[in-house]
Amino acid sequence: xxxxxxxxxxPGEVExxxxxxxxxIREADVIIYDRLANPDILxxxxxxxxxxxxxxxDGRHIMPQDDINETIYQxxxxxxxxxxxxxxxxxxxxxxxxxxxxxxxxxVKFEIIPGITSAISVPAYAGIPVTHxxxxxxxxxxxxxxxxxxxxxxxxxxNYKTDDTIIFLMGLHNLPKIAKKLIDIGKDxxxxxxxxxxxxxxxxxxxxxxxxxxVQKAKxxxxxxxxxxxxVVELREQLKWFEESI
Numbered sequence: 001x002x003x004x005x006x007x008x009x010x011p012g013e014v015e016x017x018x019x020x021x022x023x024x025i026r027e028a029d030v031i032i033y034d035r036l037a038n039p040d041i042l043x044x045x046x047x048x049x050x051x052x053x054x055x056x057x058d059g060r061h062i063m064p065q066d067d068i069n070e071t072i073y074q075x076x077x078x079x080x081x082x083x084x085x086x087x088x089x090x091x092x093x094x095x096x097x098x099x100x101x102x103x104x105x106x107x108v109k110f111e112i113i114p115g116i117t118s119a120i121s122v123p124a125y126a127g128i129p130v131t132h133x134x135x136x137x138x139x140x141x142x143x144x145x146x147x148x149x150x151x152x153x154x155x156x157x158x159n160y161k162t163d164d165t166i167i168f169l170m171g172l173h174n175l176p177k178i179a180k181k182l183i184d185i186g187k188d189x190x191x192x193x194x195x196x197x198x199x200x201x202x203x204x205x206x207x208x209x210x211x212x213x214x215v216q217k218a219k220x221x222x223x224x225x226x227x228x229x230x231x232v233v234e235l236r237e238q239l240k241w242f243e244e245s246i
Contacts, residue, residue: 001076001077001107001108001109002029002075002076002077002078002079002080002081002082002108002109003076003080003081003082003108003109003110003111004072004076004082004083004084004103004108004109004110004111005024005028005081005082005083005084005110005111005113006084006086006090006096006099006100006110006111006112006113007021007024007025007083007084007085007086007090007113007115008021008086008087008088008089008090008094008113008114008115008116008117009021009033009036009037009038009041009085009086009087009088009115010038010087010088010115010116010121010200011087011088011116011117011118011121011122011125011199011200012036012038012087012118012122012198012199012200012201013038013125013200013201014038014040014041016116016121016200017041017115018113018114018115018116020113021113021115022044024081024083024113025041025042025044025045025083025085026044026045026046027046027081028045028046028049028081028082028083029048029049029050029079029080029081029082030049030050030051030052030075030079030081030082030083031045031049031050031051031052031082031083031085032052032054032068032071032072032075032082032083032084032085033051033052033053033054033055033084033085033086034053034054034055034056034085034086034087035055035056035087036055036086036087036088036224037085037086037087038201041085050079052071052075054068054071065095065098068099069098069099069102070102072084072099072102072103073102073103073106073108076103076108084096084099086115087115087118088115088116088117088118088119089114089115089116089117090112090113090114090115091112091114092117092119092141092169093143093145093169093170096112100112117141118169118199118200118226119141119167119169119226120167121199121200122196122199122200122226123167123194123196123199123226123228123232125196125199125200125204125242126194126196126199126204126206126228126236126240126242127235127236127237127238127239127240127241127242128194128228128232128233128235128236128239129232129235129239130165130167130228130232131164131165131232132232132235135164135231135232135235136164136165136230136231136232137164138163138164138165139163139164139165139166139167139230140160140163140165140166140167141167141169142155142160142166142167142168142169142171143155143168143169143170143171144168144169144170144171144174144178144227145169145170145171145174157181157182157184157185158185160182160185160187161185161186161187163230164230164231164232165228165229165230165232166182166228166229166230167226167227167228167229168226168227168228168229169226170224171225171226171227172195172197172218172221172223172224172225172227173223175195175214175215175218175227176215178227178229179193179211179212179214179215182211182229183211183212187211187229188211189210189211189212190210190211190212191210191211191229191230191231192208192209192210192229192230192231192232192233192234193208193209193210193211193214193227193228193229193233194206194207194208194209194227194228194233194236195207195214195217195218195221195225195226195227195228196225196226196227196228197221197222197223197224197225198222198224198225199226200242202246204242204243205221205222206236206240206243207221208233208236211229
């Protein structure tokens with residue numbers, strides 16, 4: 001029986017991959033990867049490495065999560081080194097905990113290799129610090145991609161009224177709902193917002209607006225995208241750097 005490395009691929013830019021992640025990718029016999037992992041990372045794999053794509057998109061899953069868990073397990077039975085490559089960090093809305101638990105219950109050795117989460121790195125590449133002295137002393141990271149089959153939202157919207165910075169992951173299609181909910185709980189309509197598409201890559205797009213107008217401004221922006229709400233967004237004009245470095 002082999003070992004599984006639940007590995008964070010980072011936010012998109014290949015050079016933001018960790019040194020440890022790069023090592024296990026180069027040693028892997030099998031790499032099971034998702035849609036948000038930059039495919040250029042796979043070029044680092046050794047000859048003969050097998051690639052298994054298990055990506056998920058809105059309304060179209062190559063493989064259900066239960067089948068992904070079993071695929072990881074079955075590959076661990078037949079190969080020595082299995083890398084489960086996940087965009088961002090495995091434990092930040094990546095379902096890495098579920099995959100680890102599935103392996104643990106079956107006696108498979110595994111290791112967690114954290115990745116740089118998009119929640120902080122993508123805003124950084126847009127010139128938006130998630131905390132800043134005198135502006136924001138805390139930030140909240142929220143999944144805005146809830147199953148439509150849920151009868152009630154698990155997002156505690158009422159708690160967000162006083163948050164300094166809120167980062168919504170995987171929430172572009174729910175942007176109208178997010179803006180409305182935040183206004184309804186008491187956030188100022190003029191609260192700054194940013195939507196960042198394909199962050200940390202050469203295709204990065206940043207749209208800045210307010211809760212009142214961000215839906216219209218960002219209506220044509222492509223996925224994947226991240227939403228930042230809070231006064232830290234105003235720092236972008238001073239701190240933006242990535243666009244000028246491309």
